[in-house]
Amino acid sequence: MDTNKITADFETISTLYAQHFDIERTPDWFILKLAEEVGELTQSYLRYTGQARSIPADTPALRTAFEDEIADVFGTLLLIAKQHDVDIETAVTRKWLKYLPTAQ
Numbered sequence: 001m002d003t004n005k006i007t008a009d010f011e012t013i014s015t016l017y018a019q020h021f022d023i024e025r026t027p028d029w030f031i032l033k034l035a036e037e038v039g040e041l042t043q044s045y046l047r048y049t050g051q052a053r054s055i056p057a058d059t060p061a062l063r064t065a066f067e068d069e070i071a072d073v074f075g076t077l078l079l080i081a082k083q084h085d086v087d088i089e090t091a092v093t094r095k096w097l098k099y100l101p102t103a104q
Contacts, residue, residue, distance in 0.1 A: 003089055007082050010075040030083050034076045041069035 018025045046052040048066040081088045 003078070007078045007088075010078050011082060014075075014079055025083075027083060030076070030080045034073070034080060037069065037072040037076050041066075041073050044069040 044066045048062040
């Protein structure tokens with residue numbers, strides 16, 4: 001997956017969404033949108049794992065909804081990184097990939 005390409009695609013879609021609903025995409029909006037998406041992911045997870053009331057667990061539709069919410073959180077994180085000129089690949093490498101065992 002090309003991170004720059006997918007970020008550009010998310011940016012296009014997010015811009016169209018904001019225009020359609022007359023939303024100003026401020027830095028605060030991006031963070032609040034992330035909180036909203038994480039909340040939706042949490043709700044979807046609870047449904048998917050049978051921990052929400054009146055919803056049968058482990059159906060294909062619940063799995064798809066869970067995956068979709070993960071995609072929403074991922075996309076929103078990419079948009080926040082773009083908004084603040086964060087090179088996500090560099091940040092991930094610096095923060096996480098440095099712990100990979102080196103080949104001997």
